[in-house]
Amino acid sequence: xxxxYHKIFKLKFLMLIVVYLFYGCIAKEARPVHNYMDxxxxxxxxxxxxxxxxxxxxxxxARLYFKNKNKAEILKQENEIFGSxxxxxxxxxxxxxxxxxxxxxxxxxxxxxxxxxxxxxxDSKLNISAxxxxxxxxxxxxxxxxxxxxxxFLNFIEYKKQIPKxxxxxxxxxxxxxxxxxxxxxxxxxxxxxxxxxxxNYIGISKRAITWQDLKKLKKRGYEIGSHTISHDDLTxxxxxxxxxxxxxxxxxxxxxxxxxxxxxxxxxxxxxxLPYGKSxxxxxxxxxxxxxxxxxxxxxxxxxxxxxxxxxxRNMILDNNxxxxxxxxxxxxxxxxx
Numbered sequence: 001x002x003x004x005y006h007k008i009f010k011l012k013f014l015m016l017i018v019v020y021l022f023y024g025c026i027a028k029e030a031r032p033v034h035n036y037m038d039x040x041x042x043x044x045x046x047x048x049x050x051x052x053x054x055x056x057x058x059x060x061x062a063r064l065y066f067k068n069k070n071k072a073e074i075l076k077q078e079n080e081i082f083g084s085x086x087x088x089x090x091x092x093x094x095x096x097x098x099x100x101x102x103x104x105x106x107x108x109x110x111x112x113x114x115x116x117x118x119x120x121x122x123d124s125k126l127n128i129s130a131x132x133x134x135x136x137x138x139x140x141x142x143x144x145x146x147x148x149x150x151x152x153f154l155n156f157i158e159y160k161k162q163i164p165k166x167x168x169x170x171x172x173x174x175x176x177x178x179x180x181x182x183x184x185x186x187x188x189x190x191x192x193x194x195x196x197x198x199x200x201n202y203i204g205i206s207k208r209a210i211t212w213q214d215l216k217k218l219k220k221r222g223y224e225i226g227s228h229t230i231s232h233d234d235l236t237x238x239x240x241x242x243x244x245x246x247x248x249x250x251x252x253x254x255x256x257x258x259x260x261x262x263x264x265x266x267x268x269x270x271x272x273x274x275l276p277y278g279k280s281x282x283x284x285x286x287x288x289x290x291x292x293x294x295x296x297x298x299x300x301x302x303x304x305x306x307x308x309x310x311x312x313x314x315r316n317m318i319l320d321n322n323x324x325x326x327x328x329x330x331x332x333x334x335x336x337x338x339x
Contacts (some may be wrong), residue, residue, distance in 0.1 A: 050065075061229075097162055100157070104337075107305055109302075110303055110305075115170070115171070118182035126168060127317075136323065137190045146167045150295055152303070156309070171195045172230070174197070188255060192226040193224075195226055197228040197233040198215065200231075215266060219268065225268070226260055227274070229256065233254065235276060235280065235281075236280065255284075271293055275298055278300060280312065297313045301316055
């Protein structure tokens with residue numbers, strides 16, 4: 001009797017989901033598809049309903065249907081919306097559900113965190129200790145934040161790909177050696193990656209500077225490398241006695257040639273640019289676009305929603321070892337009724 005009741009319950013729950021998807025105008029008629037792992041599955045144009053097996057996880061389901069375990073967080077998110085995470089089925093969306101991070105109760109914002117150096121003994125205000133950085137990365141991990149790439153972020157603001165809720169980007173500016181010796185192992189420990197923005201004249205200049213070999217190793221591990229110009233000069237200010245013509249030539253070189261060098265040295269198409277001191281003007285922005293960059297970042301505080309300007313992205317500089325102040329910079333959702 002218990003077995004019969006269990007089967008009836010599963011059948012009713014399955015049919016309820018099918019009806020909901022149909023009448024919710026988010027799927028067409030459900031139809032059987034090939035069984036996976038001897039599991040009954042039903043599919044519409046928008047969803048698959050997958051009966052859970054004992055050893056199923058969001059990661060294994062993401063690999064099974066998408067060949068990509070990184071989709072696991074989005075699967076978890078969608079199943080929590082449907083309330084199926086405690087039941088006997090997985091809801092597997094076949095189409096992007098929340099392009100631009102737009103939900104009925106608000107919209108996503110993506111904080112971009114900005115670091116510089118990680119030395120133990122320094123008076124620099126740009127420094128974070130290894131212990132503090134480790135604690136911050138642990139906080140992200142323990143509170144289920146998702147560290148995404150700038151490429152992933154670009155897909156988000158171009159309405160191409162959905163990203164998980166609580167997504168953040170980590171960036172490290174200038175090219176200090178501690179970014180490689182200290183930050184890189186800690187990031188790897190927690191399964192995170194960062195974007196390294198380097199200025200050309202500093203690479204390999206001393207033992208305190210990152211090297212081309214370091215950058216190649218980072219790139220091989222899936223880290224993104226962006227330009228921070230050649231000399232780290234303020235692009236909005238003329239040098240003493242500099243003519244307008246020479247100023248124009250100089251800032252063009254800072255933007256174009258830094259990209260060319262990174263492209264050639266790292267065998268890449270450099271798409272991300274960090275503005276020295278976070279400062280820009282219309283002429284600088286025009287040159288950044290002309291050079292072929294897709295994104296430039298400032299140091300203006302705040303997160304970045306779907307309607308942000310990709311050439312003036314906000315970034316939160318991390319200048320304090322205080323964990324509470326760090327947590328305050330992690331606003332990833334803006335609650336507002338969109339019904």
